[in-house]
Amino acid sequence: MAQIQLRAQRTPARDSRPAAGRSRVRPTYAAVDLDALAHNLHVVTAAAGGAPVLAVVKADGYGHGAAAVAQRLEAEGAFGFGVALAEEALALRALGVRRPIVILNGVHGAAHAEIVDARLTPVVYDPGEVEAFARAVACRRDERPFGLHLKIDTGMARLGAFGQTLDATLRAIEQSPGVFLEGVLTHLATADTDRDFALEQLVRFELSLATIRARGHRPRWVHASNSAATLMLPEARYDLVRPGIALYGYGAGPAPTVARLRPALRVCTEVVALRDLPAGAPVGYDCTFTTRRPSRIATLPVGYADGVRRAASNRGVVLIEGRRCPIAGRVSMDLLSIDVTDAPSVHVGSEAVLIGEQGGARIEANEVASWADTTAYEVLTGVSVRVPRVYLGAAGPSAPAG
């Protein structure tokens, strides 16, 4: 991903476009507000009763740029970081992140030695993985015991040990000098949509924890809470919480808490062409939009290759001059046509906001998601690598949100 660290100061609300980004690259960029991330970390920590936060920064920090997100949240006091993949964890460590990094999906390649060397924390859920780590540890001179987190499948039915696999995985840990059970986790399928099912999962988790403890293990870190559970299900809090989406400013939870979260991503570009068309003129591929009146159509240099959902064709809006202006016709790979007939002051160079605020109006990732029958998760992680990330806000820690 192209990353541009342009300035340490927040720019004025009206136009947060860093001047250098405007002149050197195409005008499309994603501004990541690091102060908003820090603020959200403090909101989430307060909602979790002060529990340590393992900030989930997989998928390049939900599209915000894992390196910058992790560095800022580390400075703000995050306990550690959760990623999906070994390569994400290795990249963060290589960048100098010192806090614990948990590889939540486990390790599916052959990077066990590198993971041990980098003192990362793999999740395991089968005996073969435990043995692979035990072999990697045995080959190293490092005498320190190597911690593993054991994932329990309590109802998500994707990854995790249960029944005989749980027994076999525990036996492998018990028979492997050099590794120990540092943590136990599960993942909830319905923390935001079905509290009863989430509680059922926690009952199964408790049964597994009882088995684990009865065999003499004393895991230091038991964890189960994604964002929704962190904000709504204190029963799932255990020793640390594991939020992702809430840190980026979205998610489900009690209205006052959700209202305090600040979306951290703003995706913008600018008008590169304008044309006046008579009534009855077609616009874009397949002519799916025809002007009903004399119309002004603006062209934006952004398209589905940047992450604009094609399903937003003739459905979505962008903000220009503080107005919600409709997408006219098909979203194409690199370009977007916007009906700006009702925004007469629009000119070539006018800023267009695809996600974020402008002039008091706002488009959130949830709304963008609704045009494509998807979620804010997919919208945020879908802003493509072609869109440069520009970081706003202080590089160091800020005062906790009041």
Ligand SMILES: Cc1ncc(COP(=O)(O)O)c(C=O)c1O
């Ligand atoms: C294992 C695990 N924990 C925590 C999270 C964070 O979830 P959320 O972004 O809903 O907070 C995820 C994300 O999918 C995950 O896979």
